[in-house]
Amino acid sequence: MKQVHAGIIGLGRAGQMHLKNLLTIPEIKIEQVAEVFIDNISEQLNDLGVTNQTKDYHELLSNPNIDTVFIFTSTNTHEEIVTAAAQAGKNIFCEKPLSMNTEEEASLNVLRAVKKAGVKLQIGFNRRMDPQFRNIFENVRAGKIGAPQVVKITSRDPDLLPHDLIKRIGGLLFDFTMHDFDMARYMMNSNITEVYAKGGTLIDPTLKEINDIDTLVLVLQFENGAYGLIDNSRRAVYGYDQRVEVFGSAGMLKAENVSDSTVELYNDQRTELRKPLPMFQERYRPAYIAEMKKFAQSLLNGEPLVAQGEDVIMAQRAAVAAQKSIETGLPQKVDTTLSL
């Protein structure tokens, strides 16, 4: 079997989750891992059979056995590490966004480095590979609902994040809503040209201190004339609420939440169903595995990448526009032209 020879950079909470998922994909062979705090998890990694470990990602990038790197470090390091990986000639899988900087020049510079190096870069827009949303996507593409007219996305996190984590990974718009901007554009197969956003702190007023919000509603205008509606919250007490609906001239497609069993309990009070899956780790496990498997297949067989550099730029632009819309109270145009 042809295999991708992979290095993993970043084994924090997210990285460890991704590592376990990667270990179930036969097309990917983990050659080495790099993590600053490697000592804390070294033994645990040995148990998983991952014994080639380093603190220094530069060492991993110099490893000639490695052709591909998976980058799971904090957002504030993406710019530096992706650029270095490209320069080392490695194919790259990286979580969105590419940069903390809301001026997109920084992200474009990263993409230019990737382009110059001639390597492949896949962005971790995992939801594109969620079985629910993928099913909608394929049905929309197959014309099952005719011309799409409205896309609606409900995306609610189960709980507030610590302020210092937000500082490292970005606030609601740049960490969380960015996935929804990408999903909306992906479903519609059309760029976002205008954003109107309204948001505030209905849950945790202290978020204002770090210039963040916890509740957000948005109207999108697409290039093809269609509209979008998104609503976000940082705390849905019933779990991780992830739903998508696409309405078109010939019908509607709608994905409800996913729970861990279909069991119904009927008693003298009510009918009880299981709550939606509680966290992204469970809900998007199949999506995480699928996006990485697809990435491997792209590298090995030339299949298309799930999400590319321009996709993250477009999502970032929508987030920037939304930020300005909240600040000004006015809808904001989004530029759809892009050249590296």
Place this chain on the structure above:
Amino acid sequence: MKQVHAGIIGLGRAGQMHLKNLLTIPEIKIEQVAEVFIDNISEQLNDLGVTNQTKDYHELLSNPNIDTVFIFTSTNTHEEIVTAAAQAGKNIFCEKPLSMNTEEEASLNVLRAVKKAGVKLQIGFNRRMDPQFRNIFENVRAGKIGAPQVVKITSRDPDLLPHDLIKRIGGLLFDFTMHDFDMARYMMNSNITEVYAKGGTLIDPTLKEINDIDTLVLVLQFENGAYGLIDNSRRAVYGYDQRVEVFGSAGMLKAENVSDSTVELYNDQRTELRKPLPMFQERYRPAYIAEMKKFAQSLLNGEPLVAQGEDVIMAQRAAVAAQKSIETGLPQKVDTTLSL
């Protein structure tokens, strides 16, 4: 049994539906009906046992046996007939809105006439009594989802209306969305203070000729800090799509569409469920009956009215603001003060 002694004005398509529903409510006795084109339906009314018929609503308003009138004529006649009914000292049930005129002074004048006459006026915001939405309303009021943060309404008609009908009853915003503005405000128990609307003709471009649209998305801001999202379409090929969701600090309530049976058909292609109910007549039949029963109980026992004059003014203001928002591309404030 104490009974309301009722006259019905207007027996077009809607009026005939309401008449049949009224005939199932024992608290309401139909004393007389008035309809300009009474000859066309006279025999049919006789079959239903409704034999006291007139062409002239003034005659009905002079009938001393009648204490209450139900007005089911076209919107463009509401102003005149409601005012006359109030002056005749009759309690009034009238469909929204009170006036075709987007300047609300006309509607306020109608309400002033009602106030001066000391009669009761209930507005036909039937959806407030839909069993689905009523269940949500009661659970929200009971605190089951904590503080409401976002209300979402999906409201899609099964098909386009003829242009000349639109001219008589108002376009999408004033005929259709007005129900959603009222529902949003009802669920939130808070006034709408700002509206942002984006709409167009994705289905029938000739609607532009009569200054109407067929597709609409809206963001609402409420006085209590919460947000609202509404999306409308004139044509959902799968039926009459009427859904409401309220999200709050302690949970979410969500009403899916209603179909005529729960039967599931499993075959080698798919699992098939029944479509949503096709039209407002079927979907809102329980609501129509309930709102009129409640009106009768209000008249007979002093129970509160389901929806009053100020409710229709508030919904009209939101519709006017939405109209301006579409025209200007900017969000619009909505005044929440009201004095007659």
Place this chain on the structure above:
Amino acid sequence: MKQVHAGIIGLGRAGQMHLKNLLTIPEIKIEQVAEVFIDNISEQLNDLGVTNQTKDYHELLSNPNIDTVFIFTSTNTHEEIVTAAAQAGKNIFCEKPLSMNTEEEASLNVLRAVKKAGVKLQIGFNRRMDPQFRNIFENVRAGKIGAPQVVKITSRDPDLLPHDLIKRIGGLLFDFTMHDFDMARYMMNSNITEVYAKGGTLIDPTLKEINDIDTLVLVLQFENGAYGLIDNSRRAVYGYDQRVEVFGSAGMLKAENVSDSTVELYNDQRTELRKPLPMFQERYRPAYIAEMKKFAQSLLNGEPLVAQGEDVIMAQRAAVAAQKSIETGLPQKVDTTLSL
């Protein structure tokens, strides 16, 4: 409009429910009602506009304005009253069964009287007109699931009945399961040829004193080779549990329970749905109205009756066989030949 001129005999709890339903059917005009304890409810009937009242059903049967009688008295009176009504030349709607006597000769004698009089008799197998089950029935007939192979019926009452009521209306098999035997035969369009039953008192052991049971499971063999499974209970704490499933060579049809709203409540504990409708009055209200409307249409326009005399005989035979099966522990054959 052509109308059925009806008399109603029996206005106990069931009769009063039926009366209210009948009042909503324009094709049926109530000419007179008869009830032994008429004094208790006379005023209430006046309020409903039902003023022609008598204690004596013979008086009603002599009323020349009446062409049709609806019999809602206790089972133990059916034999006498149906026979008298037939002899008086009235068309008859009667609840099942026709006789308390498990020897079917008594029921056959009633049917012979009906036949001799040349009147129409419809049996109150209301579930045949339940929108859920009717939808299944029509899809089965239309061949949507190919050749039916197994029918499964779950039928559970919300709570135990008083012993003295059981004595008047029959025990589980003759009052309750009889509906399921009819439903099974109706769905399969084939006679039951063998019954195996297993039952006991898992809820109320004192039922043994009146030779009744509260829990029952059954296997049926049909003439066409197909099988049936039925399970009954007298107490489902979550409501009135009424489900039917038909499995065939090309698919499956399945009706779940019906509740009063589709609203879902999501909280930090669970997802909550509404319980199934609590009682036969609510669940089968559409079915009760539909079966009587169909009966009227049969009388007025010659449409087929919903359920006839032979249907009740066949259901009674299955009940008798089930009784013997429980007593002997052995499966029992059911005769499918019938001649009056």
Place this chain on the structure above:
Amino acid sequence: MKQVHAGIIGLGRAGQMHLKNLLTIPEIKIEQVAEVFIDNISEQLNDLGVTNQTKDYHELLSNPNIDTVFIFTSTNTHEEIVTAAAQAGKNIFCEKPLSMNTEEEASLNVLRAVKKAGVKLQIGFNRRMDPQFRNIFENVRAGKIGAPQVVKITSRDPDLLPHDLIKRIGGLLFDFTMHDFDMARYMMNSNITEVYAKGGTLIDPTLKEINDIDTLVLVLQFENGAYGLIDNSRRAVYGYDQRVEVFGSAGMLKAENVSDSTVELYNDQRTELRKPLPMFQERYRPAYIAEMKKFAQSLLNGEPLVAQGEDVIMAQRAAVAAQKSIETGLPQKVDTTLSL
């Protein structure tokens, strides 16, 4: 990490599926595999990193690095191989049943060999670990539905099996229904004391030639007084139909089928859902992995086994009784005493 050192015997279709699942369980290390037709799949195994291969299971049983064997060969070899594995001192995971022989002495002899060797034996009643059914089981045990009164199992295969396969693995009762007997007993936590079965060939009459059936309905009596209903079919055109319902004094638990997405498609014809998962491989994948993980944990940490030798004997006895019931047309008692 402590690990189970495993050998796998049998890599036919089922064995290959199990192998892939086993490779995702870190607690289990595959030391060697044995398969008579190893040449056909040797390269494929190498790709999976499974390089220690043999044609001869005796060689594997002599491997001192192996402490545990997983037996995935045809039923007709279980007797021999399980006995040999026990004598070799290996812990054993084996699919049900232990013997083709309907005289249970053969199976008991296998269990005696296991007992004498002092090794652990887990039976592959995988459905016990299905997330749906496990959820029901745990809720029943937790008393959520009070005293269980009726268990209902629907179990339908997607399609007929080849006759020669049936000869090797047993017919409907011994290969398929045996899972349902175990599930019924597991849910009820009570032994089956009586079985009534009715079955035939409604799909493929040629099954009679090999003394098998394709359609089956059953009534069970449990030691605790409760009842059971099972229905089986060899061909459900809509997929692999696997449902369980337990009804009790305080409520009901019900597991519907599982599909690969929750997406709903609404069009002008119907609402479409995804079909149930098509085959046992997909539907029970989580169950297969969970039962083996549990087995490893039992070996490593002393946790209880998921299903043991006596469980398979009890299921076999129910199958034997059902066979006799079909042949005689009479219910059959089942002995619940067992001593090795």
